[in-house]
Amino acid sequence: MSIVVTGATGHLGRHVVEQLLEKVPADRITAVVRDEAKAADLAARGVKLARADYNTPETFGSVFAAGDRVLLISGNEFDKGRVGQHKVVIDAAKAAGVALLAYTSAPGSLTAALADDHRGTEEALLASGLPYTLLRNGWYHENYTENLAPVLEHGAVVQAAGEGRISSASRADYAAAAVAVLTGEGHENKTYELGGDEAWGFAEYAAELSRQTGKEIGYTPVPVDTYAGILTGAGLPGPLAAILAGVDASIEKGELVVSTGDLSRLAGRPTTPLADAIAAAVKG
Numbered sequence: 001m002s003i004v005v006t007g008a009t010g011h012l013g014r015h016v017v018e019q020l021l022e023k024v025p026a027d028r029i030t031a032v033v034r035d036e037a038k039a040a041d042l043a044a045r046g047v048k049l050a051r052a053d054y055n056t057p058e059t060f061g062s063v064f065a066a067g068d069r070v071l072l073i074s075g076n077e078f079d080k081g082r083v084g085q086h087k088v089v090i091d092a093a094k095a096a097g098v099a100l101l102a103y104t105s106a107p108g109s110l111t112a113a114l115a116d117d118h119r120g121t122e123e124a125l126l127a128s129g130l131p132y133t134l135l136r137n138g139w140y141h142e143n144y145t146e147n148l149a150p151v152l153e154h155g156a157v158v159q160a161a162g163e164g165r166i167s168s169a170s171r172a173d174y175a176a177a178a179v180a181v182l183t184g185e186g187h188e189n190k191t192y193e194l195g196g197d198e199a200w201g202f203a204e205y206a207a208e209l210s211r212q213t214g215k216e217i218g219y220t221p222v223p224v225d226t227y228a229g230i231l232t233g234a235g236l237p238g239p240l241a242a243i244l245a246g247v248d249a250s251i252e253k254g255e256l257v258v259s260t261g262d263l264s265r266l267a268g269r270p271t272t273p274l275a276d277a278i279a280a281a282v283k284g
Contacts, residue, residue, distance in 0.1 A: 195258025
């Protein structure tokens with residue numbers, strides 16, 4: 001029985017594999033990658049590699065075996081039909097008879113267009129009859145802390161989220177929840193709504209940035225259309241800019257506040273405070 005992680009060289013996937021290595025022997029972990037060179041360090045530590053691509057269904061033909069536990073990390077190719085990509089994995093997992101397929105989804109409260117592919121994938125997974133776990137991941141600290149350069153340059157946090165609040169957490173926190181499901185028992189056919197222990201707003205985020213950098217940084221709320229224009233001006237494709245601006249509209253409505261406590265319970269510890277993520281980013 002292997003624990004199989006798709007998207008294993010991505011931001012979240014790497015955290016999952018690293019944390020799995022702390023709990024199970026390396027030869028029980030299979031990292032599914034497009035480019036084996038990017039996972040050479042994992043292979044050197046004894047992790048098995050499987051080369052497969054969501055866009056090439058036949059490459060998943062021999063990735064899974066009966067009894068495997070699989071983590072399907074959602075793809076990031078918004079323009080290539082993510083539900084269809086995910087169904088490739090679900091179909092291959094069903095054909096192999098895996099014991100569990102966990103999927104990194106989005107909060108059930110999220111109505112933004114970003115959630116559409118996740119809902120479609122959830123429907124396909126439930127229809128497959130596979131034992132499943134829905135890991136409905138909330139927003140990541142890193143969505144903001146990894147892009148501090150323009151904020152520091154202009155002395156402003158610019159978003160279209162009004163006074164909305166977010167229960168974000170670190171990628172490592174969400175990875176810990178996934179690892180708990182992949183290595184534990186009793187998670188079949190469960191849905192977990194995952195978010196950080198403390199919700200925050202962008203005015204607080206700007207204040208914390210000011211405190212840690214010594215620069216005066218304020219929060220400037222703008223309309224959704226204006227924000228989408230700022231993103232396209234920064235080089236993002238129009239459709240992706242619209243999706244991200246739509247998430248801000250959902251934040252303003254409170255749709256990314258997740259107060260279940262599921263994340264810290266699964267991780268077995270409190271979630272990472274936003275201030276810690278800012279500190280790590282500022283240190284570089």
